[in-house]
Amino acid sequence: KMGIITFQFVNMSIASKLTMTQFISILLLLMPTSLLCSEETYPLPPPHEGEFPYRTLRNGDKLPLVGLGGCSGIRKKDVISALSTGYRHLDTAQAYVWGYREDEVGDAIVESEVNRGDIFLQSKIHPEDLGYEPTKEAVELSLNRLHVSKIDSMLLHKPRCWEGACSKKPKGTWQESWVALQEFYDSGTVGA
Secondary structure (H helix, E strand, O other), X not given: OOOOOOOOOOOXXXXXXXXXXXXXXXXXXXXXXXXXXXXXXXXXXOOOOOOOOEEEEOOOOEEEOOOEEOOOOOOHHHHHHHHHOOOOXXXXXXXXXXXXXHHHHHHHHHHOOOOHHHOEEEEEEOHHHOOHHHHHHHHHHHHHHHOOOOEOEEEEOOOOOOOOOOOOXXXXXXXXXXXXXXXXXXXXXXXX
């Protein structure tokens, strides 16, 4: 039932050389639209008009194809600025040690003048929280930090822990986490 793929550039030196148009073009080429989206397509708006292209997911949610990633020191003021210029896709995570700040993203949403229903909010479960119960607790923690009753997309940040990535061993597996996320999806607490 659930299914959304995100593409992350591991080699940031490559990503930093791409223009936004090149990045969107690559994303659109790689995205299996028949699996993720309806057959509707939308023309790209001219740049810097506060509108961004999006895809409609099979569940009906609209996924903006341009968004603000919350890693590397993005703070509340940056999120508020992005929302005021038209961004409607916010990506964050629970991994504070990796530079994410879910609480500041949540505070920015509350303080902004943007309707929550117009924002596609995505977060990620830390690999330390793999397993059914830890994932249930982690989603509740994210809902509280973000000051929302629904997270539009909740991903597993990594399918396992490895040396240096985690300070503790997870209590379960990504498969058990998936079951918990499916339950949140079925209840409407997680959209994808």
